[in-house]
Amino acid sequence: MPLATTRRSGLVDQVIEQMRSAITSGEWKVGERIPTEPELVTALGVGRNTVREAVRALAHAGLLEVRQGDGTFVRATSEFSGAVRRLAGTELRDVLQVRRTLEVEGARLAAANRTETELEELTALLAERDRFMEAKDYETGVDRDAAFHLAVVKCSHNPLLAELYQGLTEVVRASVATTVNGDPSTARTIDHQGLVNAIREQDTQRAAAEAAGFLDELIADLDIK
Structure with a gap:
């Protein structure tokens, strides 16, 4: 992206905000696939579970769409x-x-x-x-x-x-x-x-x-x- 390495407190919230920023800024465009889980883990310096929770939260909010076997894609630029x-x-x-x-x-x-x-x-x-x-x-x-x-x-x-x-x-x-x-x-x-x-x-x-x-x-x- 690049993503900044997160602090060790509130990791999930920090990852969510960084990923949301990549979406709302247009760095990750609607319809495009986001970096893979291993790439996000490396870029953010956090564990897989943290990344998965962040992705799950953004998918629930409607910003991301997880397609089994195909990756995770940007669905929208805002929750609304x-x-x-x-x-x-x-x-x-x-x-x-x-x-x-x-x-x-x-x-x-x-x-x-x-x-x-x-x-x-x-x-x-x-x-x-x-x-x-x-x-x-x-x-x-x-x-x-x-x-x-x-x-x-x-x-x-x-x-x-x-x-x-x-x-x-x-x-x-x-x-x-x-x-x-x-x-x-x-x-x-x-x-x-x-x-x-x-x-x-x-x-x-x-x-x-x-x-x-x-x-x-x-x-x-x-x-x-």
């Missing part, structure tokens, strides 16, 4: 996100409904409170999303789309709302990527220019309607299927 991923599973409708609850209010508040700098960021993120999608770089396009929606909510200037939404980062990205048959290459790119325009013009009602509109369409599509 891990819990959401466990609850959501393949229920895309549930995810979209939660997104709608948060994004509609986020868009309304963004129109009221956004700064010029934030508006420029939204415009740039949307342009990047469109450029990558047009180039068929769907993985990066999905990332930019998720970043755009997070930026909209952050423009609300409501720290709690932004924190709640940020905890959904991985599940939002997954919902974008799996909107159409689980294959982002077949998904239609939704036009968010109307949402940006409403936020630019500080039209709170139209911003909320724009945010609700595309999510309602996606939910309706699922009902049809």
